[in-house]
Amino acid sequence: MDTRDTFRHNVLTSGHRACSGCGEAMAARMVVDLIGPDAIYVNATGCLQVFTTHNQQSAWQAPWIHSVFANAAAVASGVEAALRARGKDTPVVVQAGDGGTFDIGLQCLSGMIERGHDVLFVCYDNEAYMNTGVQRSSSTPHAVRTTTTPPGRLSEGKHHLKKDLISIIAAHQMPYAATATVAYFPDLKAKVEKAMRIKGPRFLHVLSPCPLGWDHDAALSVTVARLAVETGLFPLIEMEYGAVTGVMRLARQRPVEEYLKLQGRFKHLFADKEGAAEIRHLQALADANIRRYGLLDARTEWDTDRAVQAQRQGRGGYAVSPKETSL
Amino acid sequence: MNSLAVEPGSTVAYPTGDWRNQRPVYRDKWPPCGQTCPAEEDIQVWLGLASDRQWEAAWRALTERNPLPAVMGRVCYHPCERACNRTHLDGPVNIHGVERHLGDLALEHGWRHHLLTEQPQTQQVAVVGTGPAGLSCAFQLARRGYPVTLFDARSTPGGTLSSGIPGYRLPKSVLQGEIDAILALGIQLKLNTRIGVEIGADTLREEFAAVFLAVGALQPRTYPDDGYGGHSVMTGVDFLRRINDGERLSLPKHVAVIGGGNTAIDAARCARRLGAEVTVVCPQDPHGSHGGHPGAEMPASLDEVIQAEAEGVRLRYRVGVRRLVRSGAHLSGVEIARVDQIHDRHGRFNPVLFEGTEEFLPAGLAVFAIGQEVDWRGLEALVEPRASSVFIGGDAAGQPRFAATAVGSGYQAAMSIIAFLTGAPSQYRHHDKAEVTFRDIKPQYYPKQVRREGELMVASPGGFSERVAGLDGDAALVEAGRCLSCGVCFACDNCWHFCPDAAVIKQMGGYRIDYDYCKGCGICAAECPCGHIDMEREAG
Ligand SMILES: Cc1cc2nc3c(=O)[nH]c(=O)nc-3n(C[C@H](O)[C@H](O)[C@H](O)COP(=O)(O)OP(=O)(O)OC[C@H]3O[C@@H](n4cnc5c(N)ncnc54)[C@H](O)[C@@H]3O)c2cc1C
Ligand SMILES: Cc1ncc(C[n+]2csc(CCOP(=O)(O)OP(=O)(O)O)c2C)c(N)n1
Numbered sequence A: 001m002d003t004r005d006t007f008r009h010n011v012l013t014s015g016h017r018a019c020s021g022c023g024e025a026m027a028a029r030m031v032v033d034l035i036g037p038d039a040i041y042v043n044a045t046g047c048l049q050v051f052t053t054h055n056q057q058s059a060w061q062a063p064w065i066h067s068v069f070a071n072a073a074a075v076a077s078g079v080e081a082a083l084r085a086r087g088k089d090t091p092v093v094v095q096a097g098d099g100g101t102f103d104i105g106l107q108c109l110s111g112m113i114e115r116g117h118d119v120l121f122v123c124y125d126n127e128a129y130m131n132t133g134v135q136r137s138s139s140t141p142h143a144v145r146t147t148t149t150p151p152g153r154l155s156e157g158k159h160h161l162k163k164d165l166i167s168i169i170a171a172h173q174m175p176y177a178a179t180a181t182v183a184y185f186p187d188l189k190a191k192v193e194k195a196m197r198i199k200g201p202r203f204l205h206v207l208s209p210c211p212l213g214w215d216h217d218a219a220l221s222v223t224v225a226r227l228a229v230e231t232g233l234f235p236l237i238e239m240e241y242g243a244v245t246g247v248m249r250l251a252r253q254r255p256v257e258e259y260l261k262l263q264g265r266f267k268h269l270f271a272d273k274e275g276a277a278e279i280r281h282l283q284a285l286a287d288a289n290i291r292r293y294g295l296l297d298a299r300t301e302w303d304t305d306r307a308v309q310a311q312r313q314g315r316g317g318y319a320v321s322p323k324e325t326s327l
Numbered sequence B: 001m002n003s004l005a006v007e008p009g010s011t012v013a014y015p016t017g018d019w020r021n022q023r024p025v026y027r028d029k030w031p032p033c034g035q036t037c038p039a040e041e042d043i044q045v046w047l048g049l050a051s052d053r054q055w056e057a058a059w060r061a062l063t064e065r066n067p068l069p070a071v072m073g074r075v076c077y078h079p080c081e082r083a084c085n086r087t088h089l090d091g092p093v094n095i096h097g098v099e100r101h102l103g104d105l106a107l108e109h110g111w112r113h114h115l116l117t118e119q120p121q122t123q124q125v126a127v128v129g130t131g132p133a134g135l136s137c138a139f140q141l142a143r144r145g146y147p148v149t150l151f152d153a154r155s156t157p158g159g160t161l162s163s164g165i166p167g168y169r170l171p172k173s174v175l176q177g178e179i180d181a182i183l184a185l186g187i188q189l190k191l192n193t194r195i196g197v198e199i200g201a202d203t204l205r206e207e208f209a210a211v212f213l214a215v216g217a218l219q220p221r222t223y224p225d226d227g228y229g230g231h232s233v234m235t236g237v238d239f240l241r242r243i244n245d246g247e248r249l250s251l252p253k254h255v256a257v258i259g260g261g262n263t264a265i266d267a268a269r270c271a272r273r274l275g276a277e278v279t280v281v282c283p284q285d286p287h288g289s290h291g292g293h294p295g296a297e298m299p300a301s302l303d304e305v306i307q308a309e310a311e312g313v314r315l316r317y318r319v320g321v322r323r324l325v326r327s328g329a330h331l332s333g334v335e336i337a338r339v340d341q342i343h344d345r346h347g348r349f350n351p352v353l354f355e356g357t358e359e360f361l362p363a364g365l366a367v368f369a370i371g372q373e374v375d376w377r378g379l380e381a382l383v384e385p386r387a388s389s390v391f392i393g394g395d396a397a398g399q400p401r402f403a404a405t406a407v408g409s410g411y412q413a414a415m416s417i418i419a420f421l422t423g424a425p426s427q428y429r430h431h432d433k434a435e436v437t438f439r440d441i442k443p444q445y446y447p448k449q450v451r452r453e454g455e456l457m458v459a460s461p462g463g464f465s466e467r468v469a470g471l472d473g474d475a476a477l478v479e480a481g482r483c484l485s486c487g488v489c490f491a492c493d494n495c496w497h498f499c500p501d502a503a504v505i506k507q508m509g510g511y512r513i514d515y516d517y518c519k520g521c522g523i524c525a526a527e528c529p530c531g532h533i534d535m536e537r538e539a540g
């Protein structure tokens, strides 16, 4: 048991094999420490599963089970039903990548929600199949370079658009679905804690930068996530029973170039006029998000400035179980 | 360092630290405010304490280097604020405002300075001059157990703070309050004692193991050819001293003040308060006309100039006095003319005037405030040659002649004196921590907040009551909270939240990096708001 830190449990602890600067490890560490060790974690195949369990070693300091790539939500449904049968209310949490959520895991997820299982499903979205070498997924944004969407004479990267997953999820008339990212810890914390207070199926979509697949400096994982939000490309919203009930207002809208130019996966867009047209397209997509969710004029006290502001003694920590702090 | 582990268990058995080619290091920096403060206050530290409402602890941290915060918060021209990194965000922290608030709180609550040692020393030290340099030195020595005797020729302590600076800028009670707190450390005060007159310099050297000369620069400078003396002519220093000593001068209708420094502005504002029409004859150009070039622009502090003008003082720039115009002994005015050169070849203040540009300026009193020099008379036995037990500081030691500089020099002198008396090296350390500039700050992490100012109180004609109000407790708290904590961790938790590798460990009292696991991604450094984390190349 690793008890180095008295202020967080480190449900996902050190020694894991994620790349340096991994946004998925960062996101998962925040989420699981907000939930705490007294939960059962079900993990789909993908980077998070592979880099945390290696050579008979596990980075998990909580009950954790690996399903397969497609069926994490089905396994979690079973775990939850079994707990219920035994009269227990231990929280059940699914973790999956975008491949395991948007693509191959979607039908199991849909079924889990439709049956009303009391499970939180967390998707760590790094916008491609990273674990197997950066193949495109239906979450990969338009114009991105992946190994299966290489830009060249006839291509500006991925042709299709990023799937609007949150709308699909929300269409299930479920209690709570939200998007979040690593750059805004207080917002992520509020959403995880809210999700944990609600019974029934819940869904959290966490944008998780990937220095390898996005080809950005490892030090910039948080910066890139912040820009994804500030450009309007990744709106932070909450939905309850299909209706939008919360948005993070943008204190200011940044041009998409600021986000794109930090990442090698968009580098080809800066090379020629076809690329320039795609940048305009991505800008139009960001503008459309902003209009759709009212990101610039929503009447909220929360905005992208307030949500990052640092404070002395921090802006909140993690669920630390008493038995650990007494050590 | 690690082998491929095959034992079932936790990944903590697998130290990922050897993937790293650079390492984060927590490092306290020295912010530009403290680097610029002539008293070398650790400003960031006491602002941090104040922002936690730890007012008394903040005052104690401040007075480590400066026992006169209520005074300095009023009269120091706060170069710290010109250097403050927050300027580039939305305006500098009102450092002097918080400083003054802390000083005022101490006076209000009667906080007392603590001795740093229980052990009394035996070697006697004499401090000559009760200005800020002498007070600061005596304070530092007394806290360290040395028996100190403070001498001053005047009947009130405080040096130029008392004899030069008018009460509307620094109420006498504030100055006296802070002096009393210093003296309460057990310092002996001997007023009305001019060294060289009441006590010989030789005697002093023989009776004291060390002597600190903080005699200021009180000898008014005059023009090279002194055809300017006589009736209805005064120096700025004498004029202000008489007013500060409570003399009720009755002034003629028109007063001309010659000079462009703070003494000139103080004299002009005092004369104005006594009901005169006042014109300042300033040899330099106005503020901002030469991009801040020293020498070419009026040296007086801009705030003071603005207040003087608001009170009705007239300013004539780039003019000098050609002669005094008298009818008999009576002064009727001064002849002024456009200044060509201000200083002569030797750098001495000696304006050259353009012929044919003369004007008559009516004045029944001319006040010359063109600088001061050190008066060494009577002290020769101590300084020619300087004995090894004699130390010099404050205005007497040279430029720049500011109150906070004097405080800093008093601290340094105390450290040198202790080194001399004990034979150990001086404990004085110039702040040598790395600097932190605005480039190291991540502005997105700080909310924009307008700076709070002390209000200007209505100047009552003839009144010498304080002109600028202090910050109230709420405003002082906001201002302290505006400090970016440049280069010094303020426990925001960012590095701890963001580290993907659980390599930032939070403990009571701070954070540490667990280099067994840190992969060197640099996120912690990139997202530390205040630039406290450096990334360093790993060797090899
Ligand atoms: C009018 C005026 C306004 C100023 N305003 C400001 C301001 O707003 N802000 C700022 O930062 N600076 C200001 N200054 C400058 C500041 O006051 C000085 O830099 C500072 O006071 C110097 O401190 P000191 O301790 O070296 O000397 P002083 O404060 O000048 O004190 C020297 C003391 O030594 C005593 N003394 C001298 N010779 C002897 C002797 N032989 N025996 C015994 N005692 C002796 C004197 O009586 C005097 O009390 C001002 C100066 C003037 C003249
Ligand atoms: C049925 C099946 N098909 C393919 C794979 C190979 N595979 C393992 S992980 C992965 C991609 C995972 O992508 P994602 O879910 O986005 O997670 P990430 O690695 O990006 O975090 C694939 C294709 C598999 N394990 N099982």
Ligand code: SF4
Binding pocket: B036, B037, B038, B039, B040, B041, B043, B066, B072, B073, B076, B077, B078, B079, B080, B081, B095, B096, B099, B404
């Ligand atoms: S003494 Fe002057 S420079 Fe130092 S902190 Fe105070 S106002 Fe700033």
Ligand code: SF4
Binding pocket: B031, B032, B033, B034, B043, B044, B047, B083, B084, B085, B086, B093, B095, B482, B483, B484, B485, B486
């Ligand atoms: S923000 Fe604070 S620490 Fe930084 S320069 Fe200004 S006063 Fe000093």
Ligand code: SF4
Binding pocket: A021, B023, B024, B498, B499, B500, B501, B502, B503, B504, B513, B517, B518, B519, B520, B521, B522, B523, B524, B525
């Ligand atoms: S964020 Fe963590 S892994 Fe990255 S450099 Fe800092 S301590 Fe090391």
Ligand code: SF4
Binding pocket: B026, B488, B489, B490, B491, B492, B493, B494, B495, B496, B511, B524, B527, B528, B529, B530, B531, B532, B533
């Ligand atoms: S990121 Fe925050 S907690 Fe970490 S060193 Fe910087 S100021 Fe301190």
Ligand SMILES: [Mg+2]
Binding pocket: A097, A098, A099, A124, A125, A126, A127, A128, A129, A130
């Ligand atoms: Mg993925």
